Amino acid sequence: MKSLKDIAKALDLSVATVSKALKDYKDVSTATKLRVRAYAKEVNFKPNLHAAYLRSQKTKLIGLILPDLNHYFFNSILASIVEEAEQNEYRVLVFCSKESYENEKQQVLDLVQQNVDGIFLSISKSTYQYDHLEEAKKQKIPLILFDRIAKAINSFRVVIDDKKAAFDATSHLIQQGCKKIAHFRGDLIPQMSIDRFFGYKEALKFHGLEFDENLVYICHDNEVFDGSKHAETLLQKHPDVDGLFAITDLVAIGAMNHFIKKGCRIPQDIAVIGFSNWQIASLVTPALSSVEQNGYQIGKKVMSLFLKTQIKGNQELPFTTEVIPSKLIVRASSRRTKI
Amino acid sequence: MKSLKDIAKALDLSVATVSKALKDYKDVSTATKLRVRAYAKEVNFKPNLHAAYLRSQKTKLIGLILPDLNHYFFNSILASIVEEAEQNEYRVLVFCSKESYENEKQQVLDLVQQNVDGIFLSISKSTYQYDHLEEAKKQKIPLILFDRIAKAINSFRVVIDDKKAAFDATSHLIQQGCKKIAHFRGDLIPQMSIDRFFGYKEALKFHGLEFDENLVYICHDNEVFDGSKHAETLLQKHPDVDGLFAITDLVAIGAMNHFIKKGCRIPQDIAVIGFSNWQIASLVTPALSSVEQNGYQIGKKVMSLFLKTQIKGNQELPFTTEVIPSKLIVRASSRRTKI
DNA sequence: AAACAGAACGAAAATGTTTTCGGTTTGTTT
DNA sequence: AAACAAACCGAAAACATTTTCGTTCTGTTT
Numbered sequence: 001m002k003s004l005k006d007i008a009k010a011l012d013l014s015v016a017t018v019s020k021a022l023k024d025y026k027d028v029s030t031a032t033k034l035r036v037r038a039y040a041k042e043v044n045f046k047p048n049l050h051a052a053y054l055r056s057q058k059t060k061l062i063g064l065i066l067p068d069l070n071h072y073f074f075n076s077i078l079a080s081i082v083e084e085a086e087q088n089e090y091r092v093l094v095f096c097s098k099e100s101y102e103n104e105k106q107q108v109l110d111l112v113q114q115n116v117d118g119i120f121l122s123i124s125k126s127t128y129q130y131d132h133l134e135e136a137k138k139q140k141i142p143l144i145l146f147d148r149i150a151k152a153i154n155s156f157r158v159v160i161d162d163k164k165a166a167f168d169a170t171s172h173l174i175q176q177g178c179k180k181i182a183h184f185r186g187d188l189i190p191q192m193s194i195d196r197f198f199g200y201k202e203a204l205k206f207h208g209l210e211f212d213e214n215l216v217y218i219c220h221d222n223e224v225f226d227g228s229k230h231a232e233t234l235l236q237k238h239p240d241v242d243g244l245f246a247i248t249d250l251v252a253i254g255a256m257n258h259f260i261k262k263g264c265r266i267p268q269d270i271a272v273i274g275f276s277n278w279q280i281a282s283l284v285t286p287a288l289s290s291v292e293q294n295g296y297q298i299g300k301k302v303m304s305l306f307l308k309t310q311i312k313g314n315q316e317l318p319f320t321t322e323v324i325p326s327k328l329i330v331r332a333s334s335r336r337t338k339i
Numbered sequence: 340m341k342s343l344k345d346i347a348k349a350l351d352l353s354v355a356t357v358s359k360a361l362k363d364y365k366d367v368s369t370a371t372k373l374r375v376r377a378y379a380k381e382v383n384f385k386p387n388l389h390a391a392y393l394r395s396q397k398t399k400l401i402g403l404i405l406p407d408l409n410h411y412f413f414n415s416i417l418a419s420i421v422e423e424a425e426q427n428e429y430r431v432l433v434f435c436s437k438e439s440y441e442n443e444k445q446q447v448l449d450l451v452q453q454n455v456d457g458i459f460l461s462i463s464k465s466t467y468q469y470d471h472l473e474e475a476k477k478q479k480i481p482l483i484l485f486d487r488i489a490k491a492i493n494s495f496r497v498v499i500d501d502k503k504a505a506f507d508a509t510s511h512l513i514q515q516g517c518k519k520i521a522h523f524r525g526d527l528i529p530q531m532s533i534d535r536f537f538g539y540k541e542a543l544k545f546h547g548l549e550f551d552e553n554l555v556y557i558c559h560d561n562e563v564f565d566g567s568k569h570a571e572t573l574l575q576k577h578p579d580v581d582g583l584f585a586i587t588d589l590v591a592i593g594a595m596n597h598f599i600k601k602g603c604r605i606p607q608d609i610a611v612i613g614f615s616n617w618q619i620a621s622l623v624t625p626a627l628s629s630v631e632q633n634g635y636q637i638g639k640k641v642m643s644l645f646l647k648t649q650i651k652g653n654q655e656l657p658f659t660t661e662v663i664p665s666k667l668i669v670r671a672s673s674r675r676t677k678i
Numbered sequence: 679a680a681a682c683a684g685a686a687c688g689a690a691a692a693t694g695t696t697t698t699c700g701g702t703t704t705g706t707t708t
Numbered sequence: 709a710a711a712c713a714a715a716c717c718g719a720a721a722a723c724a725t726t727t728t729c730g731t732t733c734t735g736t737t738t
Contacts, residue, residue, distance in 0.1 A: 004696095005695095016696085016717075019694095027717075049453055050398065050454070051693070051723090052696075079409055079435060083437075086434065091432050095421065109385075224622070343724065353689080354724085359687090367686070386725070
């Protein structure tokens, strides 16, 4: 654990000169620069970040807050951010709000207090106010929201176009010949849940099908049992349903399991499509059609946006909203042989 | 971004007194303690970790290095460590070695240089030497290895008993009536791969079945296609195989897919069991039997071990190896009706 | 009244780095 | 030879905190 002082002593130089030699200041002779660098390499010197921060106010730390860490989509975002950060010599502090506003608030305030260079956040389901985000903005810490954004907060945003993706998914079912399409939607609050619902409605309208609110069911956890539970009710009340657009792959799988148990053929009797294209989608039987949400690309975009805020110095960057394209992945659960 | 100085100025006290009031020193009057704490709470003061470290040499940071971030098991460990850390006022720096020794080495050395209070590591598949770990030990940074440990390195360890778990899984197949059980094993290097292989062999021996190395196939990535690829060869060469113990759930699923395609009935013709009990195991058809590896418990144990090293002060704690029990989860892929 | 004890607080050093500013040396120009 | 510029280096302050060691009071004991 060598310090600049140690190097200075060993080479009979001042701490200042050593520091400047390593940072390639021009008021240090080439000779001493070489001498210093050689020695620094020899003892594997790396500057102490904590001390450096104190002086430069740059922590080289990024705070990442995710709502859930047992979640394929968020994990892929995490993976890409960690990877990108490392390549740019940033380090990532990871937090999990566990879908709780209180946790999220504490974590944001904590990160602000720790002077991280940037905060990357996907807001929790239960976040209904944004004072903590205002605080981060007040402290001039770049705030980048992704996927679960807050429309009321002006910040950098990286999202997918949930409405369009839902529109495409529903349209696909219609093109496969579905006439009576149910939707298992998400909870009322999160924006993506609303957007996907609207995309579903618009697709029906666009293709001249009537919207029937009795075909819409609300999932509270977006888990497998939500799907199977609603599938049961749906089949009882509307045995002639022939298509389902579910808010997540897990919900879709839960529903498929119930349909199959009841003897429905997928996709001939009911065509099903999910959302997110988890790894699992390609492994269930029948393979589940889904909308790909590319977490890897989202993470990359978040990071590149952040890096832009860093190089520009004080010159404030205008907020932007980046839309990552999503893609329909058609598999057996919705691919009907020619109608 | 309040500092001690700000509080001191506001309350007309010295920085020293404020610091001591917050840390409950006994040479501060109760009155001022209350005054300071009330104000600190009001402005949401939290000490700057970087500055605090400089003086106390405690960073309150934990470095966590995982081989893979798109992996259900490691993600559950990550989730529990992040959660436990937060409860104990530690923060987690997350790195991903991507199964590369070079990455892992750089990351460990980096963490050492950053003076993290502890390093939690599951070593990469390609790690064949341990000089970086020795370095961490030399710097007296507690090193806790989990799941993928290095037998050559003396350190704290948290593992599951892979050999016993594999023994149990194989025994279960035998009890279900399997006579000719194949094993799709992992790569040659990682310890867990070896341990599971040995568990398989011992179970055969214990139950009086002959070990046949022609029934063992090596997977290099432990992914779905490993399973389907080997399943194809296996069926061609040994059409009378009636059981398979696969090193991971994904490998097992890949194999099942191929078996089903070829018209084999599972579990009647071939009983299959995987390893790790990913979420996916319960959702495929037929549902996959597996060995539960409780990542959540592993993470908790890692953290509690670490906390012990922190409270004891300088008094060196003896290295221990904690074994987390694993559990057999029997599902349709191996549950045969009475033989 | 002198001496002392104890309570409450502050000054200051230390941690490792960055960066400004000033100083010394060397060489170049009038 | 005087003046000046350029090249090179170091002193020191600053960042926020912790902790040791004094200092100043009050009140109590001889």
